[in-house]
Amino acid sequence: MKLAYWMYAGPAHIGTLRIASSFKNVHAIMHAPLGDDYFNVMRSMLERERNFTPVTASIVDRNVLARGSQEKVVDNITRKDQEENPDLIILTPTCTSSILQEDLQNFVDRAQIDSKGDVMLADVNHYRVNELQAADRTLHQVVEFYLNKARKKDELPEGKTEKPSVNIIGISTLGFHNQHDCTELKRLMSDLGIEVNEVIPEGASVHNLKNLPRAWFNLVPYRELGLMAARYLEQEFDMPYVDITPMGVVETARCIRKIQQILYDQGANVDYEEYINNQTLYVSQAAWFSRSIDCQNLTGKKAVVFGDNTHAAAMTKILAREMGIHVVLAGTYCKYDADWFKEQVGEYCDEILISDDNGEIGDAIARLEPAAIFGTQMERHVGKRLNIPCGVIAAPIHIQNFPIGYHPFLGYEGTNQVADLVYNSFTLGMEDHLLEIFGGHDTKEVITKGISADSDLNWNKEAQAELNKVPGFVRGKVKRNTEKFARERGIDEITLEVMYAAKEAVGA
Amino acid sequence: MTLAQEPTALTFECETGNYHTFCPISCVAWLYQKIEDSFFLVIGTKTCGYFLQNAMGVMIFAEPRYAMAELEEGDISAQLNDYDELKRLCLQIKRDRNPSVIVWIGTCTTEIIKMDLEGLAPKLEAEIGIPIVTARANGLDYAFTQGEDTVLAAMAHKCPNKAPIAEEEKEERNAISKLLNFGRKKEETKVEDSKYINHPPLVLFGSLPDPVVTNLTLELKKQGIQVSGWLPSKRYTELPVIEEGYYVCGVNPFLSRTATTLMRRRKCKLIGAPFPIGPDGTRAWIEKICSVFGVEPKGLEEREAKIWESLEDYIKLIRGKSVFFMGDNLLEISLARFLIRCGMTCPEIGIPYMDKRYQKAELDLLEKTCKEMGVPVPKIVEKPDNYNQIQRINQLKPDLVITGMAHANPLEARGINTKWSVEFTFAQIHGFTNARDILELATRPMRRNNNLKELGWDKLVKEEAKV
Numbered sequence: 018m019k020l021a022y023w024m025y026a027g028p029a030h031i032g033t034l035r036i037a038s039s040f041k042n043v044h045a046i047m048h049a050p051l052g053d054d055y056f057n058v059m060r061s062m063l064e065r066e067r068n069f070t071p072v073t074a075s076i077v078d079r080n081v082l083a084r085g086s087q088e089k090v091v092d093n094i095t096r097k098d099q100e101e102n103p104d105l106i107i108l109t110p111t112c113t114s115s116i117l118q119e120d121l122q123n124f125v126d127r128a129q130i131d132s133k134g135d136v137m138l139a140d141v142n143h144y145r146v147n148e149l150q151a152a153d154r155t156l157h158q159v160v161e162f163y164l165n166k167a168r169k170k171d172e173l174p175e176g177k178t179e180k181p182s183v184n185i186i187g188i189s190t191l192g193f194h195n196q197h198d199c200t201e202l203k204r205l206m207s208d209l210g211i212e213v214n215e216v217i218p219e220g221a222s223v224h225n226l227k228n229l230p231r232a233w234f235n236l237v238p239y240r241e242l243g244l245m246a247a248r249y250l251e252q253e254f255d256m257p258y259v260d261i262t263p264m265g266v267v268e269t270a271r272c273i274r275k276i277q278q279i280l281y282d283q284g285a286n287v288d289y290e291e292y293i294n295n296q297t298l299y300v301s302q303a304a305w306f307s308r309s310i311d312c313q314n315l316t317g318k319k320a321v322v323f324g325d326n327t328h329a330a331a332m333t334k335i336l337a338r339e340m341g342i343h344v345v346l347a348g349t350y351c352k353y354d355a356d357w358f359k360e361q362v363g364e365y366c367d368e369i370l371i372s373d374d375n376g377e378i379g380d381a382i383a384r385l386e387p388a389a390i391f392g393t394q395m396e397r398h399v400g401k402r403l404n405i406p407c408g409v410i411a412a413p414i415h416i417q418n419f420p421i422g423y424h425p426f427l428g429y430e431g432t433n434q435v436a437d438l439v440y441n442s443f444t445l446g447m448e449d450h451l452l453e454i455f456g457g458h459d460t461k462e463v464i465t466k467g468i469s470a471d472s473d474l475n476w477n478k479e480a481q482a483e484l485n486k487v488p489g490f491v492r493g494k495v496k497r498n499t500e501k502f503a504r505e506r507g508i509d510e511i512t513l514e515v516m517y518a519a520k521e522a523v524g525a
Numbered sequence: 526m527t528l529a530q531e532p533t534a535l536t537f538e539c540e541t542g543n544y545h546t547f548c549p550i551s552c553v554a555w556l557y558q559k560i561e562d563s564f565f566l567v568i569g570t571k572t573c574g575y576f577l578q579n580a581m582g583v584m585i586f587a588e589p590r591y592a593m594a595e596l597e598e599g600d601i602s603a604q605l606n607d608y609d610e611l612k613r614l615c616l617q618i619k620r621d622r623n624p625s626v627i628v629w630i631g632t633c634t635t636e637i638i639k640m641d642l643e644g645l646a647p648k649l650e651a652e653i654g655i656p657i658v659t660a661r662a663n664g665l666d667y668a669f670t671q672g673e674d675t676v677l678a679a680m681a682h683k684c685p686n687k688a689p690i691a692e693e694e695k696e697e698r699n700a701i702s703k704l705l706n707f708g709r710k711k712e713e714t715k716v717e718d719s720k721y722i723n724h725p726p727l728v729l730f731g732s733l734p735d736p737v738v739t740n741l742t743l744e745l746k747k748q749g750i751q752v753s754g755w756l757p758s759k760r761y762t763e764l765p766v767i768e769e770g771y772y773v774c775g776v777n778p779f780l781s782r783t784a785t786t787l788m789r790r791r792k793c794k795l796i797g798a799p800f801p802i803g804p805d806g807t808r809a810w811i812e813k814i815c816s817v818f819g820v821e822p823k824g825l826e827e828r829e830a831k832i833w834e835s836l837e838d839y840i841k842l843i844r845g846k847s848v849f850f851m852g853d854n855l856l857e858i859s860l861a862r863f864l865i866r867c868g869m870t871c872p873e874i875g876i877p878y879m880d881k882r883y884q885k886a887e888l889d890l891l892e893k894t895c896k897e898m899g900v901p902v903p904k905i906v907e908k909p910d911n912y913n914q915i916q917r918i919n920q921l922k923p924d925l926v927i928t929g930m931a932h933a934n935p936l937e938a939r940g941i942n943t944k945w946s947v948e949f950t951f952a953q954i955h956g957f958t959n960a961r962d963i964l965e966l967a968t969r970p971m972r973r974n975n976n977l978k979e980l981g982w983d984k985l986v987k988e989e990a991k992v
Contacts, residue, residue, distance in 0.1 A: 018610040019595040020617060021574055028571035050633045050664030052548025055576050057931035067938035067986050070931065073912070076542055078665050082637065093543075100912065112570040113633045116601055143570070144598040413578075 023375040023395055025325075025350035025413060030111045031056060032151030033139040034072055036159065037107045039189045039218035043159075044071040044103040045139075046093055048086070048114040048121060051076055060190060063419050073097060077113055086119055094128035094136055104223045105135045105159070115143040135223075137162060149241040149325070150353060152189065156218055157245035160226055164253065167227035174231055181285050182212040183276075184232040184250075186258075187243025188219040193328065193412045194426050195219065201425035202238060205263070209273065209289060211280075217246075230254040234279045238262055238427055240326040241351065257282075263427050264331035265435065266303050266339055296429050303432035306440070307339050315443055316341045321382050323348040323370070323392040324411025328426070330361040332391050332410050335435060337365035342439075345385045346370055348378060375399075389442040394418070408442040451491045474500050476511045483513055495520075535892055535902050537879065542908035545931045546853035546877055547947070548576055549662040549672030550630050553591045555951065556676055559732045562760045564624035565591035566614065568642070569632030590622060596634055607640050608649065615653055624655065626761040628676060631661040656761070658683060668877035670779040670854045670950060673732055677756055677783040681730075681791060684756065684767040721746070724772075724818040726753040728765050728793070730783050731776035733955060735759065740956045741776065741801060748815050748822055756783070767791045774814055776801060776955060779855035781883035797883070799890040802856070803863030804832040804960045809890055832957050836867075839964035842971045844868035846924035849917075852876045852909050853929045854950050858884060860927070861903060862891040863960075864967065870900045872921055875909035925970060940983040942970035 030047060034056045037045035047053060057070040075086070075093040094106055108125050121138050129136045140158055141151040167173045183206055188199045199216060206213050214232035215225055235250055235258040237243040247258040257279045263272035270293045277289045297304050306312055320342050322333045329349050336342040347362045348370030349355065355371040362369060370381055379399045382390060390400045390407040394415050400407035409418055410426075425431040476484065487495050502519035503511055550573055553565040567573055574593040594614050599605040615627055631642050646657040660679045662672035729741070729752055742752045754765020767773075769792040775784055778800050787793040798813035799806050808829045815822045833840075848864050850857040852875025861871045881888065895902040906914075911932065918926055918941065926936055926943045933943040948966055953959045 018568075018600055018605070018614055019593075019597060020614045021593040021595045022589070023578060024571060024574050027575040030572070031575065050548075051542070051544075051668055052546060052550075052576070052664040053572060054545055054931065055547070055580060057545060058929070059579055061931050061934045065934060067935060069915075069935045073543060077633070078542070082665060112572045113637065116634065116637050143572075144601065147571075 025373050025375070025393065025395070027148035027413075028112060029141045029143045029146050029148065029151035030109050030139075032146075032148040032153070033107065033109045033141055033155045035148070035152050035190045035192070036155040036218050037109070038070055038072060039220070040105070040159070041220060041222045042071075042103050043105045043107065043223060044073070044097055044101060045107045045109050046090070046097060047072065047074045047109045047111055048090060048119075049074045049077060049109075049111040050113050051078070053111055053113070063191060063414075063416050065419070071101070071103065077117070082117075085117075086124070090121070090124040091128045094124070095131045098128075098132040098134050098136075103134050105137060106132065107155070107159075108136065108138045110139065110141065110143065112143045135162070135166075147353075149351065152242050153245045156187075156189075156243060157249055159223065160217070160229065160246045161249055163223055163226035164229065172227055174228055176231070177233055177283075178212060178214060178231050180212050181210065181280050181283075181287070182214040182232045184214050184229055184235045185216045186235050186237050186246055187239045187241075188216055189242060190219065191412075192239070192242070193325075193410075193414055193418065194420075194424055197423055197425040198238060198427040198431070200423070201428035201430050202236070202263070204430075205273075205428045206236075208292065209276065210287070211276070230256065232256065233283055233285075234258060234276070236276070238327075240330070240354065240357065262327050262331050264328070264431060265335040266297055266301065266429075266432050268331060268334060269428060269432065270297065301429040301432050303339065303429075303436045306436045307341075311440065312340055315439070317343050318389070318443060319343050319345045319385065319387040321346045321348075321385060321387045321390050321392070321396075322366070322410070323350075323378055323390070323396055325349060326351040326354055326358050326361075328411040329391075330358055331426075332435075333362045333365045336391070336439065340439060343367075345387055346381055348372065348381075389439075391439075391442070406442045408438045410438075451488065474503055474511055475509060477513075479513045480511045480516050483516060535888060535905060537881075537905050537907060539907045540910040540913060542910070544852065544875070544877070544909045544911045544914075545929045547580060547669040547929075548573070548664045549667040549669055549675065550577065550632060551580055551669060552662060552672030552676055553577070553628075553630060554580075556628075556673060556732055556757070557590045559734075560626070560757050560759070560761055562625035562762065563590060563628055564618050564622055564626070565628045565630060566594050566618065567591065567630040567632065568594040568596065568611075568635050568640070569630075570596050570634050573632050573634075590624065592618070601634070601638055603638075608645055611645060612649055612652065615649060615655070615657070619653060619655055624761075626656045626658055628658045628660060628679075630672075630676075631659065631663060633663045633665050636661065636663050636665055656683065668853065668855070670777070670856070671782075671878065673777075674780050674782045677730060677732070677780060678786040680757060680764065681767070681783060681786045684764045684791070687766065687768055720749060721751040722749040722818070722820060724750060724820075725770060726766075726768070727751065727772045727774065727796075727814070727818075728754045728756060728767055728787075729774055729776055730756040730787065731780055732757055733776060734953055737953050737955050737959065740958055744801075744807070744811060744956060745814065747824075748811060748820055750814060750818060750820065756787075767793060770794070772796055772817065774798060774810075775883070776810075777856070778859055778884055778887060781880040784883050797886045799862070799887045800859045801955050802859040803866065803963060804829045804836075804957050805866045805894070806859055806863060806887075806890070807955070807957050807960075809886070813886065828957060832960055836960060836964055839961070839968050840867045842968045842975075843925070843964075846870075846971075847872060847921070848925045848927060848967075849914075849921065849923035850874045850876070851911065851914050851926060851928040851932065851946070852906065853946050856946075856949050856954075857927075858887050858891055858905070860949060860963070862887065862894050863963065865891070865894050865898055865900060865903075867964070868898070869925075871903040872901075872923065873906055873914070873917065874903045875906045875914060877908065879905060879907045925967065927967075938985045942974060944970055 034045050037043050054074045057072055060066050060070045075090045125136050125138045139155050185202055188195045203213055235247045237247045237260045250256045259275045261272040261275055263269040273289050277287055280287050320336055322329050326349050333344050333347040337344050344366040346368045347366040349358045350373040352371055375395050382399050390396050390405055391410045393411050393413050397407040397409055424434050499516050499519040503515055508515055550567050557565050629642050642659045646659045650657045658679045660676040662675045771793045773787045773793040774796040784795050788795050796817050799809040801807040801810040808825050812822050847870045857874045857876045861874045926941055927946050928943055930945050933945055936943045952962050954963045
């Protein structure tokens with residue numbers, strides 16, 4: 018048993034449901050007790066989904082416990098098949114059904130006889146894998162199922178597309194900024210003259226899966242989701258894949274060069290160097306931002322990074338390599354894939370933390386006292402408690418991390434977004450200086466609630482004029498500090514002398 | 526519509542039970558806040574933990590006094606010893622939080638692997654010196670708010686039988702009533718004490734926010750009825766004394782196990798009343814309690830009329846409109862009864878579980894309300910089937926659907942007004958004073974749509990998507 022207040026990755030079935038609900042016209046039936054269908058709430062609320070989430074539960078109740086599911090699961094599958102005509106129904110085991118050890122495969126086989134659509138059992142073990150691993154596995158399973166089916170029916174299309182083309186693998190429901198990333202990747206591919214063959218699983222139809230081998234290569238933008246499917250396609254159809262996450266200027270260039278090489282190997286004479294150069298120097302703002310005096314002020318500031326493998330690794334590299342920020346700790350909760358993470362960030366940070374215990378991460382942040390944190394919603398709350406700003410870069414996330422506006426993390430527009438996020442997370446340079454001059458950071462005691470409340474203290478002409486010279490955004494603070502100083506000493510007129518005395522006193 | 530088509534007696538149906546609701550372990554979210562010195566330990570899997578984390582949103586970050594005892598493969602296959610594991614975690618909780626009680630919440634998994642929590646608790650309790658209350662709030666047996674019912678039923682066993690010394694006890698209870706009359710002087714309290722009529726002790730059960738507790742207690746005080754205690758109280762150490770022959774009364778419709786436990790195990794007399802939700806319900810609740818103690822209620826009629834008057838601006842918005850309850854928190858009967866009194870019609874009340882004995886008075890009031898308002902009585906659907914319900918909603922086109930969050934956005938996108946049922950669980954809806962809050966919730970979609978109606982943005986899904 019483990020005492021847990023918070024978890025970074027969800028249970029396995031969430032991963033399977035994310036895949037099922039990403040595809041078009043695929044329905045998932047959970048073998049689960051009442052209340053386990055909160056995935057529907059998450060999808061409906063977080064993604065503000067307009068359609069009903071295609072997930073239902075075949076309820077495990079007392080009767081099932083006593084007598085087994087018997088006809089219930091089969092009936093629920095065939096009923097759903099008739100009601101909604103899905104192309105595929107995925108029977109999804111949960112922690113409860115794992116222990117019941119019912120022969121779910123048998124239910125699937127029986128239900129298949131009466132169903133028009135396909136029926137499949139998600140092959141995930143609840144006690145061995147988490148949400149991310151289960152999603153990866155389920156996507157692989159679906160892809161394999163439909164390619165085998167097509168092969169058996171001899172429906173596999175021959176050859177490759179005429180022009181260079183790509184499958185983008187791993188975009189899914191409830192993924193961190195996945196929708197925006199997908200748009201950005203499509204734009205990038207079109208800039209490079211590459212056709213997008215299929216995007217899976219988001220928005221894809223299972224009927225199109227047989228076309229996957231027609232692409233020249235696969236692009237797997239996220240470390241956590243899609244690699245299994247890509248490796249399967251490599252093994253079966255000799256399709257190369259690119260698994261470099263195009264997040265940050267340097268990594269985006271690296272990703273594009275890898276694509277260039279793969280296409281070149283297949284006979285396309287492409288040269289993306291000029292495109293990379295042009296984007297980096299003149300189109301994307303991130304490289305210029307690194308050079309600008311704004312970013313200079315960030316030099317050597319301390320940051321802690323924590324998240325999933327993809328985002329924590331990419332962010333660490335961006336901060337250290339592209340912005341000159343001192344990453345004191347980089348960490349991931351993807352314990353099962355820790356070696357990859359260590360290898361990726363080893364040279365870019367002082368310390369690596371592999372853990373899914375939020376207490377451990379919170380303690381590390383408190384010990385290191387960084388100027389900013391880049392983490393999940395959990396780290397944001399740690400930051401709130403410790404008064405350290407936090408930019409959210411990875412799931413688990415809340416509704417505010419599903420923005421309506423366009424906010425990719427990948428590609429060249431992604432580099433702009435990340436630069437904004439970093440810049441806004443640190444206390445702005447100029448403000449930082451002024452706060453230092455006028456008495457440190459936020460004072461806890463607030464005298465009046467309003468920013469510039471009328472006060473009973475009298476500022477004489479000179480002092481008022483001096484106050485007006487203070488830049489607007491710290492003027493209120495200077496005014497408050499001075500007035501507080503005067504009140505404490507029973508001074509009722511504020512002169513220049515009082516002002517300076519206040520500055521000295523508060524500074525001391 | 527002919528009269529013959531309108532059913533006049535309540536009809537009960539039971540569907541497949543394929544409906545969406547919260548897992549009953551969600552009760553820890555409000556109970557740990559209510560019982561200030563408690564710690565709730567949910568013994569379950571990642572699935573349970575992920576639910577609490579997501580359903581309870583930001584509350585999780587306030588260093589909650591609840592946690593998961595997350596079962597691992599070794600626990601399932603009994604390679605690890607349950608007792609030792611629980612002892613380790615409970616000692617850690619004792620060290621870090623020092624609670625006055627640890628509540629173990631049994632889940633589906635502990636049911637299936639038959640972990641004997643009730644057996645382990647007394648042993649461990651003796652060993653670590655903290656009371657342990659065991660509640661089986663699992664999704665195999667219960668829905669959403671019924672979780673509270675299982676916890677309170679377990680707590681009912683822990684209520685002291687008899688005050689140690691009568692004198693001291695009286696002093697203590699005075700202290701409680703003093704708290705309720707905060708600010709008033711002791712002498713005054715004593716004077717007011719004498720205003721209570723002589724009646725057997727009354728204990729109310731159901732977890733409510735403290736302002737509502739004060740409010741309902743004062744409401745009864747006006748009738749000369751003294752509330753001897755509440756189950757639960759603000760602290761575990763202040764659980765009320767329950768002796769044989771005490772009277773008990775529920776404030777929420779989902780507390781049937783607690784009621785049964787109080788009657789059968791603690792030999793209390795249950796006052797079966799409608800629940801104090803809405804001014805009509807509150808009045809009926811007080812009247813019933815008064816009648817049991819032989820008190821002639823004073824000023825209730827005027828009080829109720831006044832509240833109705835003050836609600837008129839909201840009632841205007843919903844009068845003559847229809848409301849459909851998909852059912853997920855067992856407050857449905859009381860809310861429907863109140864909304865019908867407000868002038869709405871209600872074709873269907875979905876409800877997870879219907880205890881016709883515990884809710885008898887509420888059901889009677891519902892029937893009476895329908896008759897008086899001249900509207901057909903609703904069809905009550907136990908263990909509803911959400912898929913079928915959505916077909917019915919498509920046909921009936923109700924003006925308001927009260928539903929869980931899984932269906933709210935998809936229905937809104939199809940031009941159907943919805944209100945999340947969960948909000949009724951967390952809002953203050955009891956007593957005369959809070960009637961306005963119920964309508965504030967129920968009319969919000971109407972008010973929002975009045976603001977937006979010029980825009981023509983009703984249906985925001987492309988094809989009439991099949992459901």
